[in-house]
Amino acid sequence: MARQYEMIMRHSRNSSGTAEPPRTDTRYKRIAAAMQKHQCRPDALIEILHKVQDAFGYLPMEAVRFVAREMRVPPSRVYGVATFYHFFSLKPKGKHNCVICTGTACHVRGAQAIVNEIQQQLGLRPGQTTADGKLGVQIARCIGCCGLAPAVVLDDQVLAKVKPGEMVETLRARVGGAR
Amino acid sequence: MNEIVSIQLDGNELKVELGRTILDVCREAGVDLPVMCYLEGLSVVGACRLCVVEIEGSPRLFPACTTPVAANQAIRTQTEKLKRYRRMIVELFFAERNHVCAVCVANNACELQDLARRVGMDHVRFPYLFPECGVDASHPHAVLDHNRCILCTRCVRVCDEVEGAHTWDVMGRGHASRVIADFNEPWGSSTTCTSCGKCVQVCPTGALWPKAASMGNLRKEPGKIGELVAKRKLNA
Amino acid sequence: MLGKLDEITARVRQRSQEYRLKLQVCCGAGCLSSGAGELLEELKRAVAAQGLEGEVGVVPTGCMGPCNQGPLVRVSPDDTMYEKVVAGEAAGLVECHCGRGEEVRAKLLFSGGEGPVCERASEHPFFRLQRRVALENCGVINPESLEDYIAAGGYRALYHALTGMSREEVIAEIKQSGLRGRGGAGYPTGLKWETVYKHVSAEKYVICNGDEGDPGAFMDRGILEGDPHRVLEGMAIAAYAVGARKGYLYVRAEYPLAIKRFELAIKNARAQHLLGSQVLGTEFQFEVEIRVGAGAFVCGEETALIASIEGRRGQPQPRPPYPAERGLWGKPTLINNVETFANIVPILIQGGEWYASIGTPKSAGTKAFALAGKINNTGLIEVPMGTTLRQIIFDIGGGVPDGKRFKAAQTGGPSGGCIPEEHLDVPVDFESVVKLGSIMGSGGLIVMDESSSMVDVARFFMEFCMDESCGKCVPCRVGTKQMYDLLHRICEGRGTESDLALLEELAPMVKETSLCGLGMTAPNPLLSTLRYFREEYLALIPRRAEGASVGPSAHQP
């Protein structure tokens, strides 16, 4: 808790005060345009956060502040929403991302073994990213590909009937053998 | 004035106005229902589930604070099952965070502590979770101690609905939920907080307390909010 | 306007009559991930290369069902289905079947398995025992083509309702059908519509709940991806009936293909005045927006879903007031799930009476199930209510693989329960499943074999509920955490009999006092596994040291 707190604090200090986000950044332009489309109605908050995550791959605090300010939604509400939904991440994800489905079908067909193998071989627990940011590992509740269990989504590609050992090899290959 | 109907409350026949909640009716009739999240003057969230009652003919339980009375309802508020469930809920509260009454500033001035006595909780059967919780003392006048927070959200609501600042909200979800100020920043650096102190007054436990207070002289007046809201309505 | 629908229909039909054969390629999510996209292109290339362009059509469809066997190709009208067709086999398949008119026997559906193989796919028990109503177009038409949908009879029900039926009549038809909500609770759909209809308000809303959060369920995904217009049309009919002008589809972010296809469907439908200000030339106006969820199972709960659409944390509200009375933006709101809406069109076309004749008296119609787990034929199916679990698992599903013994079927996801072997002959309908300690749920059906630990299954679902608990009400927020911890302890071999006793005391309380369905049903997997597989729990509890136990207080005042 405390550690997380500190990290977020650092974010806020970096972006506090009057420092405007770089308006020239096309990503901000896209977000601003999306807000315009919804006339900055507060109910579009989740839609806009989706746009931010699309643009950055995660929700940078700067962008979250920007959204709150532009949409005139109280900061704590924006933060509350951003942290309520698991799809949103306040931390940058990896360059490559491996999402292990842990839905029921995948669970009974051995998803946990994949999680364990990755943790043992690559030292990555779900939610973690390698220090160099190359690989992030996440778990999903169910990606609706139960027929393919156990399934893993690697960089938006669904891998079916995954075997733990092979998965690790695939990941190693994807990040260039880096551990 | 709404229609008057008759209901049975714990076996007693009562004439009540339609549209009122069971909790209202109970309070008027002197039936003592425990509540934690409910506070007069604030919106009703039905979150603590302490005020659940039985209504004859339904297998479900109903929170008295949100359920309106209906004609010919037979309501039971003190069955053995309800008492058992209430005690269990209080146990869950105590097991969830780190409540140490002995050293809490709200000792002897705590709604949760009182509740434990009222429901006869002599110990907590569930394993204590001992979560890691922080204390935020960055505000000049008050302290937020997550160890003692029961997530009743009275502070969140009073800040939004009565003060209009919406400094507080809840982040995360499930048992990882935490009350936050602004972007989960130290309360003292909040740009929205007006330091009105209402959140501290409504907090039922020692989670929010004035810095100047010590165990033994903490006095909270959550009832003031109801009065304030009522006065505002009169003036409006 | 009807003329326009007829005109499109005629055009599409004529075009398809030009083809001697049609190669339908399943482009459901499962098959796509096995390479269906590549296969589609390869087949087109092969058809062209072999000069069959005029006589053989290659079309993508939604999910055909047997996801485990993908990529799937169906040859129509021959009723032949091929499994696990990889792109490299495209040319050979075209040459053999389309060119020489010979079946490729080795690639026939289910030929890789232990069960029967049929030349005519529809004769295989997997299809023969199904009755596809909601899924009738899935795996048949091109989901990205409005014209295909119209040619399959689409938007006629809407036209019929708008021009020939009063709102009351529509609702009466739905009531007569006996259709019950397919999202899990089984509330009568007609009644729900009527309630929203009766609430007077200038603004009303229709919401299609596509937040299919149950792990192990993918029926809604199949429908949204395979037949988006069917859902759209159902929503429009509902909007007409209850008096709404605005609708929302709330769909999971995990279903990008469904989002994409639904967006396209909205766009195409608007272009053809099937949505918008004067729908099909009538006064009826209806707009639909998509709202993408962000990973919160609890948003399947109606009031939480509404909160999410309003841009807030997806936390449920106590009911009453019900959404039918005060829902989105405080206005009367109708919420049905995807499969429910997919049943509306056939009901209006063929009549409520027809629909009611399918299934059982109290649970009319059909139900889609997603078969998964330790079962040979995983995939999407639809059967009449009242079909037994044994038929579903052993006849349609082909039984348990690897010679293992069946142990239990889990229905209803985290809200449901496990049904053991001895109850497999009970006909599946809303009531009977509840009697067995589970729920029908949205239709996820996971099969466990003898190697599955039921305590682990209970822990799995409890962890799910704990993670997905919104945190608003205490019994769910803390109760699920406590139950998970206790289950975890037992799974790890550190549990005691008193842990078990605590679980059994806590579970009913959480069930009865939680604010919303998530908490109310979270103990179900635990309770049902305890009911049927108690010995598995006891086997995990070590013989404890004398005197070391935790018990309920002996002296409560």
Next chain:
Amino acid sequence: MRKITINPVTRIEGHAKITLQLDEVGEVATARFHVNEFRGFEKFCEGRLFTEMPNITPRICGICPVSHAVASAKAGEMIMKVTPPVAGELVRRLIHLGQHISSHALSFFHLSCPDLLLGWGGDPARRNIVGLAAAHPDVARRGIRLRQFGQEISERITGKKIHAIGIVAGGMLQPLTEEAREALRAWVPEARETVRLGLELLARHCAEHADEVRDFDRFETLYLGTVGPEGEHELYDGRLRFVDARGGMLADQLDPARYLDWIAEQPVEWSYLKYPYYRPLGPERGVYRVGPLARLNVASRMKTPLAQAEFERFRALAEGGPVHGSFRYHQARLIETLGCVEEIELLLDDPRITSDETQAQARRNQAEGVGCSESPRGTLFHHYVTDAGGLLTGVNLLIATGQNNPAMNRSILDVARRHVRGNDISEEALNRVEGAIRCYDPCLSCSTHAVGSMPLVIELRNARGDLTGCWARGTGG
């Protein structure tokens, strides 16, 4: 080499034990006093607000909670840079004195009198306050009532006898009511008489067992205690004075806030209790003692006449120098108790004490604070460092019993060397060893504390640690 394990505080209470290591010829080579208990206040108080500490730290010890509360409150006052109003200080002193009385009464009447009056060789099962009540009902009753008086003070003011609510940084929450003042006054004469009785009993015992008393350990140490501006005995708000084994002044009128300049602590592997020492002289030569004996050895005089008279008699034992015999702790304790009763009487007569103005309010005005008070067992230091919001980022607690730890070990060794030899361990030897500890009245909750009889078990172990013999006392076996 043999090793003997003594568990004076039973295994069940499990807080402390003694091991004696014998050498080849059966002589005691080392004696160690092991404190088994650890709770970690220094860590878990971190992150709390400094104003909460007067309610948290009393939970270190239920025997001297007021001393902890006072030290905490004083540390807080330093952080706030505020002084309590007069009435606040006076009421706090009153409670503090009350605690000294109840603690000292407990030590003498409840714990030591059974030994003194029933004899060292009496039936261990009856050698407790209940047994005392049967044999000497009047002594027992009066002892109980003396302790009750001390506890009553806290209850009359705060409503609670143990872990009082109301001692806060800035003063006291509650004033002393007139009613309470009168009620407490009524106790004074009886209390004074009881202490006198105690002194007589002790004097008689010393006369009857002169050899034994003299024989008790008499090794020499330094002494630490707080004294008033004129060197007078002071429990509540004095400054530090160290004297050496000859009574010479090592350091005087030290600011307690700079305790670290004078005191260092050395942890050991074999006990949760550390080895503090007088820093300028190092761990070997810097062994010092605290508590009643030390306070009377450092003080130039007592503040009240009756206590002063006893004090003079006491100091005469060593011709004006420090009294080293640890048995004399008992005597010093009673003299202090007498002084406390007298001082309470003076306080109750002070017209300012019933003022409503008992608490000064202030915010945090500096980061660091040290609070010091004399607890019944010796000088107590609480040291807090806070962040800008007032949350503690560092906590250090220097507890009285801890400071006596090196001396207690030396005492045990001293006694053991004289009375334990080889395999032949006499009942008397066990008593002596136990007695050596009890003199210090070690608060082992601030380390541990045994209530009532203390059966002993001695385990003889050979060099490899195998059990070769076992003596138990107090269980009939």
Next chain:
Amino acid sequence: MRKKLATVWLGGCSGCHMSFLDLDERLLEIAQWADVVKSPVVDQKEFPEVDVVLVEGAVVNAEHEEEIVLMRRRSRVLVAFGDCAVTANVPSMRNAWPKEVVLRRSYLEVPGTVEGRVPTEEVAALIDRVRPLHELVKVDFFLPGCPPSADLIYYVLTELLHDRVPVLDEARLKFG
């Protein structure tokens, strides 16, 4: 029939025992009904059977874990005596940190410490988490309070020693 009464002290401050002593002259009354076995025996084999044992304090270390099981076995009625025994109370505040961190603070980091080291020999090893008694053994009666008042102790003991079940109603039941 005279009862055998024991009072035991695990990880706590002794405040509950002090409150027991606050029975003052009523102690002698209790002594008429029961032999007070105040400091039970070291050797586990010799721990006597008792009718009532009051256990103060939380389970803090490995020795407590063994002791509480033994006491349970030898006691007819086991009372969790005070908040530490009932809730783990103040000692459990250390549970927020791993025990190693807590020990390191006290023995290596605090100012004034010279040649810091963490005690490991002849001392009871801390357990990972401080726990209330009922997490280890069956507790027959819970007597919360920090400490429970002497009046309350008197009431509870009187009832238990006369084979009655004490009832903690709203007026008597209080944590803290």
